[in-house]
Amino acid sequence: MFQSNTKSFLQFILLILLQVFLLNNVNLFGFLNPYIYLLFLITYRFDNNPTLLILIGFLMGFLLDLLSHGAGGHMIASLAIAFLRPYIIQFSFGVNSDISMGMVRGTSLSNRLLYLVLMVFIHHLILFIVVYFNLKSISIIFKYTLITSIFSFILLWISLGFFKTRHD
Amino acid sequence: MRQIFNALLKYKNTSLFLGLLFISFLIVNQRSFYHKSVFSAIGLGISSNLYGVSKGISDYFNLKKINADLVKENNKLKALEIIYFQNQILKQKTLDTFNFEVTSAKIIKNSFNKANNYLIINKGYEDGVMEDMGVISTDGVIGIVNETRAHHSSVISILHQEIKINVSFKKNGAYGSLVWPGIHPKKMILDDISIINSVSVGDTIVTGGMSAYFPFGIPIGVVSKFVQPKTEGYYQIEVDLFSNLTQKEFAYVIKNKDLDEIKKLTGDVSK
Numbered sequence: 001m002f003q004s005n006t007k008s009f010l011q012f013i014l015l016i017l018l019q020v021f022l023l024n025n026v027n028l029f030g031f032l033n034p035y036i037y038l039l040f041l042i043t044y045r046f047d048n049n050p051t052l053l054i055l056i057g058f059l060m061g062f063l064l065d066l067l068s069h070g071a072g073g074h075m076i077a078s079l080a081i082a083f084l085r086p087y088i089i090q091f092s093f094g095v096n097s098d099i100s101m102g103m104v105r106g107t108s109l110s111n112r113l114l115y116l117v118l119m120v121f122i123h124h125l126i127l128f129i130v131v132y133f134n135l136k137s138i139s140i141i142f143k144y145t146l147i148t149s150i151f152s153f154i155l156l157w158i159s160l161g162f163f164k165t166r167h168d
Numbered sequence: 169m170r171q172i173f174n175a176l177l178k179y180k181n182t183s184l185f186l187g188l189l190f191i192s193f194l195i196v197n198q199r200s201f202y203h204k205s206v207f208s209a210i211g212l213g214i215s216s217n218l219y220g221v222s223k224g225i226s227d228y229f230n231l232k233k234i235n236a237d238l239v240k241e242n243n244k245l246k247a248l249e250i251i252y253f254q255n256q257i258l259k260q261k262t263l264d265t266f267n268f269e270v271t272s273a274k275i276i277k278n279s280f281n282k283a284n285n286y287l288i289i290n291k292g293y294e295d296g297v298m299e300d301m302g303v304i305s306t307d308g309v310i311g312i313v314n315e316t317r318a319h320h321s322s323v324i325s326i327l328h329q330e331i332k333i334n335v336s337f338k339k340n341g342a343y344g345s346l347v348w349p350g351i352h353p354k355k356m357i358l359d360d361i362s363i364i365n366s367v368s369v370g371d372t373i374v375t376g377g378m379s380a381y382f383p384f385g386i387p388i389g390v391v392s393k394f395v396q397p398k399t400e401g402y403y404q405i406e407v408d409l410f411s412n413l414t415q416k417e418f419a420y421v422i423k424n425k426d427l428d429e430i431k432k433l434t435g436d437v438s439k
Contacts, residue, residue: 051181058188062195071200076192083185130196133206 008044015040016060020067031144034152035124037064039159041082042119047100050086057082070131077127081119088118104160116156117149124149209317216288216320219277234417241306268383269423271296273303275310276320280353280414285325287311289419292319302381302422308388308411309333310419312381321421327353327413335388336376340365343376346388346407353413356389358405367394373407380430382422 019037026033037060044053061075068074089097092115099106103115128141128148176183196203227234273295277288291297293316303310303323311325324331327348335358336343344360361367371391377384389409396403424430 051184054181054184054188058192061192065199071203072192072196075195076189079185079188079192083181086181133203 008040012040012056012060016063016067019064024068028151032148032151034148034155035127036152036155036159037078038081038120038123038152039156041078041085041123042103042116042156043160044085045100046089046097046102053085054079054082073127073130076130077123080126081123084122085119088115088122092118116153116160120153120156121145121149124152208315212288212315212320212322213317216276216290216317216322219288220290220320223276267425269296269425271421271423273297273321273419273421275416275419278414278416280325280327283350284329285327286314287323287325287419289321289323289421290319291421292317292321294318296423297321297421298423300381300427301424303419304382304386304422305411305416305419308409308413309375309382309386310411310413310416313421323419325413326356332359333382333388334376334379335373336378336384337361337365337367338372338374338385338387343378344405346373354409355392356407356409358391358407359402361403361405362401363396363403367391367396367403367405369393380424380427383424 015037019035023036024033028034040060041053041057044056057078058075061072061078064070064074064078065072089102093099093102093107093111096102096107096111103112124145125141128144132141193207197207198204271291273289273291275287276290277286279285279287287303287310289297289303297313297316299313299316301313303313309326311323311328312331313321314324315322326333326346327350329348329350332345332347334343335346342361342365344358346356346358348356358373369391373388373390375382375384375386375388387410389407391405392408393406394403395405
């Protein structure tokens with residue numbers, strides 16, 4: 001237990017540093033930054049305390065906004081995705097939602113894909129809504145959400161592969 | 169009590185989420201100027217509509233008194249009209265050279281008991297009201313327009329500690345700035361009057377022509393007390409306002425036709 005907590009803590013710090021100092025400077029096509037820090041919220045064990053995850057999500061977004069001088073988009077988006085995660089798990093895995101490492105093994109590929117797509121898309125949608133915060137820019141919000149979601153998805157899928165081999 | 173705790177425990181994730189979301193919005197409001205302006209615009213929209221409803225109800229009971237006031241004002245205007253027709257040609261010339269336009273408005277929310285006070289009036293940008301216009305009443309200055317919506321605007325009252333109004337003495341034109349120390353809604357402080365000018369209790373204070381917000385010569389108040397310092401170069405003057413800002417119903421918004429030009433000259437177009 002202690003070991004897994006330490007591991008999670010290191011993962012948390014590592015992902016934030018990676019996001020702020022490496023991926024926020026990618027600027028693909030001038031504006032695209034994939035958001036790798038979602039990996040923590042995605043791979044958090046399904047049987048761990050969901051209340052704790054809400055606090056962690058809030059803290060993670062808050063630190064990201066502090067370090068990257070954001071207004072608060074990451075804070076609200078990761079808080080919301082941490083709160084919505086149990087419902088997304090329920091929706092995408094159905095009866096298999098009690099498999100604790102369901103996002104990397106033990107479930108069918110389509111379920112895992114659905115889970116990842118929903119997590120990434122909802123998170124990015126909330127993020128861009130908060131950043132633009134204006135009904136008039138709804139088209140640009142959807143455009144950025146879609147394109148950034150695709151890149152984040154690819155990156156997260158690859159990282160999940162590493163996760164699987166490391167834990168096996 | 170126990171049921172409340174049980175309900176809180178049952179919905180602990182939801183309540184934690186809503187609590188943290190609220191905190192997040194507070195932080196966003198603090199950190200980002202853009203989000204702050206969006207929030208304040210939404211707040212102004214909601215509060216102006218609510219105050220409009222409650223004002224409509226309370227106005228119904230004040231109709232009698234307002235009618236009496238209107239009759240009085242009509243009598244005054246009638247007299248003025250007669251004089252006006254007598255001097256029509258002369259007046260027209262004066263109006264053409266006068267650089268300010270006047271729009272009437274109604275105050276639907278007034279405050280005077282805070283350190284920094286705001287009002288809401290029922291005219292917005294669709295009625296030609298824009299930011300930085302001056303607002304006066306029948307017997308004095310009320311404030312400066314701060315933010316406008318389609319049919320409502322918020323006005324920074326002169327009872328606001330960060331606002332300074334350019335004023336001058338009626339008798340000799342010495343000018344200074346009027347600020348509110350934040351205590352009594354009829355008492356203001358007049359700064360920057362040099363001791364080379366003579367001041368006595370009872371002198372009338374009018375708006376000065378140095379600001380782009382108000383035309384010269386609107387009466388504001390009288391000097392009630394002053395201290396002549398021995399060493400420093402400026403008087404400490406206390407002014408009693410003519411107008412009672414705690415009982416205002418109607419206001420007039422003043423538009424300076426040359427405001428854009430003046431702003432360009434002072435390099436303040438960005439605002």
